[in-house]
Amino acid sequence: MADYDVDTILKGIFDTNEPDWKPADKIPLIVKEIEFLKADLKTFLDSSEYDIDSVVKESTEITKLSKALVEDMEKCKTEIEDQTMAEILKSIENHDMISKELERVNFALDIVCDVLQCGKLVKEFEEGRQAQSYSRAVEAVYDLLQYLDLPVEGFKCLDLHVNTKHTAQLILDRLLHDLFAEWGRLISWNVKPGTKKTIVTITLNFDESMMAVDVVNALEKSKHLSQKVSEFAQALLKDVLVPIINKDCTVFAETDELMTVTINHKPNFRPPYDEVIANLRLLFHYLSNKLNIEYYRDNTIMKMIGKEIHVEFSDILVKDCLIDTIPNNINDLQHYGRITSEIENFQLFLCLVKFFPREGYSILQYVKNIDVLFATKSSQHFLETARAIMLKDLSVTMSIGVESIPEEPVKKQDDGPAKEALKLLDKTIPKSLFYFPRCMISKSAQELLDLVMMMMEQAVQCSDVVCKKLYNTARLVFELYDAVVPYHHEDYLLTIPQYVALFHNNCMYLAHNLQTLGDKWLILMEGREMDYPISFIDLVQKMRDLGYKHLIIHMQHQRNQILDNIRSSDLNCIVVKDVLSENAEAAVRQCLRQLQLLKNVWIGVFPVNVFTRLMGTLVNMFAEELIHRVCTVEDISMEMATQLTEMYTLVVQKAPTLFQKPSDVETHVKSWIKLQELIFVLGGSLKDIENHWKDGKGPLAVHFRTEELRNLIKALFQNTQIRANLLSKIK
Template sequence: MADCNVDVILKNIFDSKDSNNWTPSDKIPLVIKEIEEIKNDINSFLSNSDYDIATILKEGSEIYADSKALVEEMELCRQEIEQETMAEILKSIEKHDQLVKELQSVNFAIDIVYDVTQCGKYVKEFDEGREAQSFTRAIEAVYDLVQYVEMPVEGFKYLELYTNTKNTAQLILNNLLHDLYAEWDRLVNYIVRTGPRKTIITITLNLEDTIIVNDVLNALDRSKKLTEKVSEFAQFLLKDVITPIINNDCTVYAETEVLMTVTVNHKQNFKPPYDAVIANLRLLFHYLSNKLNVEFNGVNTIMKMVGQEICHAFRDVLVKDCLIDTIPNNINELQSYGRITSEIQDFQLFLTLVKFFPDEKLSILNYINDIDVLFASKSCQYFLETARAIMFKDLSISMSIGVENIPEANVEPKATFDAHVEGALKILDETIPRSLFYFPRCMISKTTQELLDLVYMMMEQAVQCSDVVSKKLYNTTRLVFELYDAVVPYHHENYLQTIPQYVALFHNNCMYLAHNLQTFGDKWLILMEGRELDYPISFVDLVQKLRDLGYKHLTLHMQQQRKQILDNIRSSDLNCIVVKDVLSDNAEAAVRQCLRQLQLLKNVWIGVFPGNVFTRLMATLVNMFFDELIHRVCTVEDISMEMATQLTEIYTLVVQKAPQLFQDSSDIDNHVKSWMKLQELIFVLGGSLKDIEKHWMDGVGPLAVHFRTEELRSLIKALFQNTQFRANLLSKIK
């Protein structure tokens, strides 16, 4: 049968040429015709089909009839069930619910009776335990009873019997625990009596391997209170016995088999040696082992429980407060440290044998794994503490150091080098002064040399140590010099502000340390030759820092000396020449005081500073003193004859005394710039106009060299009256 496309058929029918003028009656015949053709096609298709359509339709009709009969039969069954069977089912359900309620009531009563019976059973067991004088049986019964009444069945807790039983059980348990605690205190007793000079600790242990002791221990264990009591005793041992033995002078003595006395003597700044600590701990643990290794529950002992509680804390305290201190601070003692570790290992074995240490080999010697780090820290701490102690010492205890004169270059046969190398060596020889390698003769504090000896010792030790220790020592050596910068000026501050000798020695100390640091890094590198270093070694950056430190305090002291000189002058009549005709005695007294001050500085500084440094410092102060004296006169507008005479006498005294302030009297000519100017000022004060004219010599004489034109003209106007001769002289001085 060909496919029938309804849309195509309809389109063919209605889409004709006269599609716009058709009526339904026109199209109906066409539609009917198409339907008939389709029917014929269907009949033709069915007749040619492989299936027996008629038979299929017949069978379908029969199945429909059977199904309809079955549905009617099922409906009849449903009606019969609803009317008869459901009534019987409802009666059965009602009877079942009644039986369930009766069963629940019976079970409820049985549970309550069972709980009452169990409580009675536990009470009976408790009575039997007390009659047998067994704490263990009694505590087990009461403990079980207390736990049982904590989870009662429904209904039991509403009975008056439940409340009475629960209260009675708790009361009995509390009384039993009180008796057990009393027994424990009898077995394990300790008293601490603290006094101002010593603390006495007595420990009494009556633990024996007897039935009574085992009964008490098992009862405490069953009530879960043994761990609490043992922990309390273990913490007492750690805090009040073991820690004082490790940190104080102690006497451990077993008075009897059950009594031990530990006497802790209170001594300030005392640290017991490690061997004394180990000896005392051996006595303590031997006593504890004899009394606490009592087995209960077949395997456990009090000693093991004490060890489990505090063994790790004990090890940490022993290592931190005692054994760490045994690590030496020098390489020679470190090499023989094996003897100490052997003793510690023996002590560790002893602690294992007495069952204080567990079987997993808890080691005291774990700190040895970091021996290099610990040794580095210990030695560095020792060196820093030693250096700090040296820095606190008196600076005035001094010693001579350095050379008087730089030795001449030794004539040695020259090796043959390449022309470029020889040229470089020549430039180096011409550039670097020989004074770089020599320190001038002066005085330094002995503590400075002591400090240098210490850092040289640190350097020598670093060379013999591992890279970790060596690096740590190098950094510590640098830290020593930084510590010097921080500690010495602060600790000796008062002396540096008031005592010139201290300032001089401190300045020299800084210069001497800086001088040594210039080559200290090279010496270190030479000794470390052959080792691969991952850090640079140099101390050159500290050189200028130390020099600046010395300069700073010397400069401050020089300013203080200058201020004293200026204050002396400015507090006298020399500061008010303009308002006086005659100077009082305080002017000469002020000048003499300044000279005495400078003389005192000479007496203190000469021989302490290097010669050239002393000369420069003294020249600086003297020149400032002269400048102030000259300034006092050159700024006055009018000076009387009497005052000029007084000034001449006072300044002449200065000229006579000043050369004595130097090692060589000629030093004043070479280093004091105002020396000749002061002498020329004295000449002007005591001379005539004619003498001044001769010294002026038309601008080429001594006065022209040392005085500015304005100064000289002002001085002449102040000293001499206005005459024609003065006017002529002033006209020449231009």
């Protein structure tokens, strides 16, 4: 039975390969198979170990019991639906009523609890006030207000809530008013300004009593302590600490509670650092004794003040006081450790009085950049010193330079490229390049140069940062000279010849030294690597141009004076006069006096060659103007010719005396011979003029243009045959 396969049997009966089959043919086969299966089933049941009949009987009884059970369940269901369900619905209704009643009770209970809590806090406030404890009273009022800000539902609708909150706010305002008054009693200050001095008084009534601590705790709980401490700290910084750092002050403890700070108003006064530190020690010692009362977990008023202003105070102290302690020379810098030790001790003191935090902060941070600060300080000092030198009187003079270039003995040189190079150098570079001619300069110019030399000597002893800064400062000194000296001495340079001469010489002397200053610097810096070039060559021509500029301006001024003298006299209107008035000769004499005055001022001040060239320029201009006055006239009377001859002869007599050597007039005055020839023409005859002409080869032909000489002859002599003959020869 277990191995019986229905599909296989059916496939055997119904052969799919049989083309035509009929159901009637297959039925007997199926019936036969069924009968076979029945016989097989019977055989199986007969041989089975189970009592089939008993099983069938038991199954029938179980079926009957099941049906009876179903009927009982149906009856139970009907009974539940008819009776129990009604009772359940009634119970649910009762539960809802009870829940709503409970909610009403809880609602009322919450309101009653809030009312009781408010009453409790009001009672605590009254107890704190009776005990004279501001902290307990403040805590109770704040708790009450906080409780009223978050009430249970319905409490806000009660008049009690509004009245209680209003009352609590009034109580708090009155309480804060009393607290602020107590704070004012504990800490107070007064500033009494005056024209000569300002007096600041600080009164601290803090002590170890519970009352003071209670006031501080109350302010802390009311969140107003930080504000009050901040106000005091800022006033302390502004009215006391900053003046102590910047002005002359006297700090004096009148009593244990009263401190007086007297600020004296002295213009341009900066107190020394040790005096500042001494005054600050007195002040902070007084503050520490009164304000270091611990009120909450190691907190003190002094700590709060320090937290508020210690950074700003330190910045001001460093910027306005301690920076000034940095020296401006290398010798003092080497002993700067003594000052830093004093500053470090002062910082430790501020930490002990709890003004500074114990760790993580130092007012000596600026020392880390000591090189930069020293460089800046030195640079500022040297520039200020240089400017002070530049403002000095230029007329305080000294002699400088050599009279003549010394002849150096010829040194024996080895044969080779070096000898040839030195020979070439001697040929191309004049010896005068390395010598400055004898003249007078202002002592201030030499002082300025000495100052730059001092900067150079100090720079080579310092670090690269300082050296570079001082090198740039040295360059700035000469640029500052260009800006300061001409501006400060402007009036003198426009009016006083000696000042112009000295200023010119100063510029030339400084320019002369600038040529080799860079090489001197490099020699001292030998062995050190630098990432920047050192040279002053580019400033040489600027300095020379500065001297040239003001000398040219003054020369133009002198020229204009000479021309104004001549043009304001009858020499300017020869053509309309037959005889010159006395003002013509007076103008010529005035010009000569002006030139003589320049000689007296300039000789010995300028180098000889410079003086000679300048005087030659002015005398030549004067002579050309005199010549021009005559050569442009169409008619000159005999009387006027005589007058002109006398005046021009006076010029010829006086002019050589204007030079250090009289012979210099012939070399440096281009119109000198022409003036003499003009005098000859004015006083000579036509025959004399013809002899000096010499058919175009005489001195008149050399110094006069043909047209000039023809016009001069026409103006001096009447139209005769002799004049015509002479004019025909002059072509």
